[in-house]
Structure formats: C-alpha cells, structure tokens
Amino acid sequence: MGRAPCCEKTGLKRGPWTQEEDELLVEYIKKNGHGSWRSLPKLAGLLRCGKSCRLRWTNYLRPDIKRGPFSPEEEKLVIQLHAILGNRWAAIAAQIPGRTDNEIKNLWNTHLRKRLLSIGIDPQTHEPTAISGPLKRPPASPSTRHMAQWESARLEAEARLSMESSLLLTPSTTNKRINNNNNSDYFLRIWNSEVGNSFRTMKKFACSSPASQASVSGTTMETEQKPEPELKSEGKIGSFYNGITHSSSSDEVEDSSDTALQLFFDFPGQNDMSFLEAHFN
C-alpha cells in the first residue's frame, strides 16, 4: 500500500488564493484554531486541500509575519545561520522572528546565493570557490563543516565558562568578561536548545570521528569537565574559527578560514546575537 494522497485532487481549487478565501481561512482559524488541517477546508467552507490551507496560513496569513524586504542585518543573519545549519530553512526561520522558511529559502536562492557566488564563495560549503595551490584538497562536505563550526563555537563557550568559574574573578571583572564575550553564551544556549539538539541528532549519524563523538556523547555541558581548548587568539573571530582545528585537518582550516573571516567581518557588532535573546530570556 502506498500512502494515501494528501487530498482529493478533483474538485479542489488550486493556484493563487483570492481575498475571499483568505478571509474565510483567517476567520475560521481565529475562531477555532487550525485543528486538523485535513478537515479544516470543509469546516471553513474552502475548496482547498488542507495542505494548501496550512501553507497559505503559515507563509502568508499568520498575524506574526513580518512582510517586506529583508534588512541587511536579517540577510547577514541568514548567511550566518546557513553556514551553521545548512539548507534547514525552518530552523533558520525559527531564529528570525516574523520570517517564514519559504521567504528565507526564496531570499537565499534569489539573492544571497548569487551574492556569495559573486564574491567567490561557494554558497553550499561557504568556502572560496577559486581554489589554488598545491596543498588544496577537495572541500569537506557541508555537514562536516557545519559540524566543525558548531563544535568550535561550543568548545569556546565551554572554555570561557570554565575559565570564568575557575579563575575566581572579582564580580566586576567577571561581569565585564561576560559582557564582552556574550556571544559564546548564546552558542551554548543554542546548543542546548531545539536547534542544537536537532543538530546533535544529525551529527550522531553523520560523524564517525571518535574524538568528536566523545565530545557530543555527553551533552550536559554545564556539568561536564572537558580539557580546555587551545584559544589561539582573542575575540570571536579568531577563537571561533581557530576552533575548527579541533574537528578537522589543518589544510581544511586553511581552506575555510578566508570565507569564515569574510562572513565574520561582515557580521554586525556586539549585539548581533540579540535575535536569539527573545528565545532564551
């Protein structure tokens, strides 16, 4: 037996939604919630399949959707999140309030992809496309690179936390440090959030490195004692991407660092990660 079709194709309307249909759908959901999408069209008096209704609602009619063009900050966030999450549009959309996965996907495919290509960056791997030199090897898979980025961010955050707790800094010093390096904490939080969790799930299957598996197996980072990673330089740019060394070969780091630095230099100031605060505060 195959799976049943999502809806009866005969007699159902397709194509662009009319204003009347929109009103019917909004009115119904306002009163009753969407409930079962499959039964919603009949109940709402719509000649559409449930799937179509769900799509129309989630991508267009939902009241919390922010319409209009993406700001430069939002675009940069999409690029940054794509470097970490890959084509997981729903996960990216979850971090950008008011934007839908469809919208972000379209933005990526129509604008950002081309923009990255035009400056010589492979939009899938986030690596320079013009590779030269004798030591170059084929780029790591996107998933490997995303894992490396996650892992390095996580390690840096852990290192900072462990340093802060072990150095017995004075309160004023501690506060200063925490404020200055706030972004690491956000990575820790993301790591412990749904996004991080889904990433760990993916990683469990995709990554065979014993070292990296060991660091993932116990994900209760707050209590775990780990060897402090070597932080080669101060600041988020250096330490974030130096961290890739821990998960991949040095050649790979050479490959990716230019792209990584470009993206990071492009990243707005200290409050970049404020978009995440809403999810954790």
Place this chain on the structure above:
DNA sequence: AATGAGATCAACCGCGTAATC
C-alpha cells in the same frame, strides 16, 4: 510600444517521519 530575458515569490509536489489505529 513591443517583446524577450531574467528576477521574484507564492504555491505545489514528494518525501521523511511522528502519531495513531
């Protein structure tokens, strides 16, 4: 003004998977 190419984006399709029977 006509038209063709490229860009944009709403909507559809098919698959994976969680939930339910």
Place this chain on the structure above:
DNA sequence: CGATTACGCGGTTGATCTCAT
C-alpha cells in the same frame, strides 16, 4: 508491531513583474 494517516519540510515550478533592448 505493522499499516495507515497527517503533518512539516525542502526542492521545484510557474505565473507575474521588471527591465533592457
């Protein structure tokens, strides 16, 4: 526990818009 159903996601399509010629 396997079969079925419903949902959500990412990839793709196609109608419409914009702009250059």
